[in-house]
Amino acid sequence: MRDIDNIFEKIKRDGHRLTKIRKAMVVILFAEKCLLSASEIRARLSASGLAADRTTVYRELGFLLEKNIIKEIRIADRKTYYEIVSPEHHHHLVCTKCDSVQEIVMGNHLKRQEDRIYKKAKFKVLAHSLEFYGLCRKCK
Amino acid sequence: MRDIDNIFEKIKRDGHRLTKIRKAMVVILFAEKCLLSASEIRARLSASGLAADRTTVYRELGFLLEKNIIKEIRIADRKTYYEIVSPEHHHHLVCTKCDSVQEIVMGNHLKRQEDRIYKKAKFKVLAHSLEFYGLCRKCK
């Protein structure tokens, strides 16, 4: 079974409906390698003949976030982006010239730091966000 | 000479005017240990008897960002914050329960990773953002 079908299954198993818009949004987010903003997602829905109200898109994003199907990433250009939660924890390389975004996997590199933070500041880290900004291969 | 006077000097040296609002905003950002949003800054200006238009606050933040006097931080609660650029590079511990923010200094810990990114992906890292989310000493 494809990963995306697991997502659909999970939604139904939890007693939620698999509406056209919901399904299309998961498909869009699943297919996209880079980050998508709410309005980009809405535009893609439109492009595929599924005009959805802004409210619906936001409510659906809220639903998918709650279900831990997608996550929210805020990068420094003043926008909020969403992406499918993937098993492999990764970070982003954001090119400040061409705005491209690529993923980078870094192993469990911050774990040691997080232990240190707990010892030093008694702050229990549950999540982190790490983005790198710079020039991509083409723009450098 | 105090650090803040260096900022004022730099502004004048570059041919810009040291207006009441500009000065007050630097003072406010300089005095504040944690992050401030645009509207919080505006509220503090008002509180000190300096009512400024929203437009002015945003334009001034743009100016201070360009001058590299402040930097912008976007954390996961949907807001944009600003803080004085300090010589000591630091990150933030954001408590998801009480919304408190504390700073943490981590040494030049990501440098090695950034070198690796360059070798591996040919992406030249110029900056990064790293925030930790979790429970602070009190909330845990």
Next chain:
DNA sequence: TAATTATTGCAACATTGTTGCAATAACTAT
């Protein structure tokens, strides 16, 4: 003190995000 022009305020707008409520459509059980 007057002249120059950077800075400001105002009005108007754009974008993002939220809420309440009535209409619609997905699913369930028959």
Next chain:
DNA sequence: ATAGTTATTGCAACAATGTTGCAATAATTA
């Protein structure tokens, strides 16, 4: 296949954040 239930949707209205053009103001220079 159909009817009933109610999760989901669209609409209207709003709130917050952020931007632009232009005329008025005030910080600096001479």
